[in-house]
Amino acid sequence: MKTDYHMHFEYGDYDENWVKGFFDAAKARGVEELGITEHSHTFPEFEELYYEDLILDDSFIGKFQKSWLKKNKFKHTIKDYFDFMAKLKEKYPVKIGIEVCNFQNQDKVKKILENYDFDYIIGSVHFLDGWAYDSSEIKSEWDRRDLRDIYEIYTKEVENLAASGLYDVLGHPFNIRLFKYIPSFDVTPYLKRVAKALKNADMTADINTGTLYRYPIAEISPYPDFMKIAKEENLTVMTSSDAHKPEDAGNYIDDAIKYAKSFGFTETVTFNKRKKILNKI
Ligand SMILES: [Zn+2]
Numbered sequence: 679m680k681t682d683y684h685m686h687f688e689y690g691d692y693d694e695n696w697v698k699g700f701f702d703a704a705k706a707r708g709v710e711e712l713g714i715t716e717h718s719h720t721f722p723e724f725e726e727l728y729y730e731d732l733i734l735d736d737s738f739i740g741k742f743q744k745s746w747l748k749k750n751k752f753k754h755t756i757k758d759y760f761d762f763m764a765k766l767k768e769k770y771p772v773k774i775g776i777e778v779c780n781f782q783n784q785d786k787v788k789k790i791l792e793n794y795d796f797d798y799i800i801g802s803v804h805f806l807d808g809w810a811y812d813s814s815e816i817k818s819e820w821d822r823r824d825l826r827d828i829y830e831i832y833t834k835e836v837e838n839l840a841a842s843g844l845y846d847v848l849g850h851p852f853n854i855r856l857f858k859y860i861p862s863f864d865v866t867p868y869l870k871r872v873a874k875a876l877k878n879a880d881m882t883a884d885i886n887t888g889t890l891y892r893y894p895i896a897e898i899s900p901y902p903d904f905m906k907i908a909k910e911e912n913l914t915v916m917t918s919s920d921a922h923k924p925e926d927a928g929n930y931i932d933d934a935i936k937y938a939k940s941f942g943f944t945e946t947v948t949f950n951k952r953k954k955i956l957n958k959i
């Protein structure tokens with residue numbers, strides 16, 4: 679079964695004409711089921727958490743992130759999202775997910791999420807000590823950082839997400855390679871820690887093609903070294919495009935499936951009301 683389980687409507691509105699493009703593009707690529715995973719920064723329920731966690735001072739990063747939080751964020755309530763998705767479910771094979779950033783206060787996240795009946799919940803590391811490391815506008819910050827620290831913080835953040843027990847999926851594992859800052863030291867211990875954390879929390883690894891077509895690294899996440907360890911740990915995987923535009927829905931899903939198979943995976947997962955379903959590929 680061909681599925682695309684990670685994408686965002688946020689560049690448009692909750693408007694059936696806008697989202698139709700995602701379903702049309704995915705269908706044209708033979709994708710049989712979609713999962714929509716709006717970012718937690720779409721919803722005012724999460725706003726406070728961003729102000730608690732992000733660097734928002736007068737530094738280079740702080741200034742950018744302050745303006746980032748004011749742009750196209752917190753515009754729909756989670757209830758609006760569910761109402762809109764209920765309409766889509768009548769027309770399309772689609773599931774309701776969410777991609778939640780790696781907040782420090784997981785109790786607060788839990789209190790928000792427990793009110794809603796999501797099909798699945800992705801946890802993604804988007805911030806390293808309050809820095810949005812994947813934003814190209816503040817990319818030069820990478821030159822000021824120590825790569826070992828980055829790998830250590832990234833791994834710790836995944837361990838925190840896993841320990842909370844709130845998440846079904848880790849989004850785009852090890853996308854910290856996105857701007858091609860490649861370590862010269864051995865990262866195997868970090869790969870193993872992340873795989874173990876996912877295994878213990880029964881979390882699925884998101885095979886995400888977004889880093890293939892949207893970032894300089896131009897590779898599917900997670901990269902091969904992690905895929906090998908994921909297979910050794912017997913992790914489950916899902917496939918996704920991380921589309922932000924209609925025409926990208928289903929993008930490179932065939933490649934993601936081929937990629938998964940090349941490491942020995944024979945199934946990808948879908949979800950229904952937090953229940954994991956295995957599908958042959
Ligand atoms: Zn993400």
Ligand SMILES: [Zn+2]
Pocket residue numbers: 684685686777849920
């Ligand atoms: Zn995403």
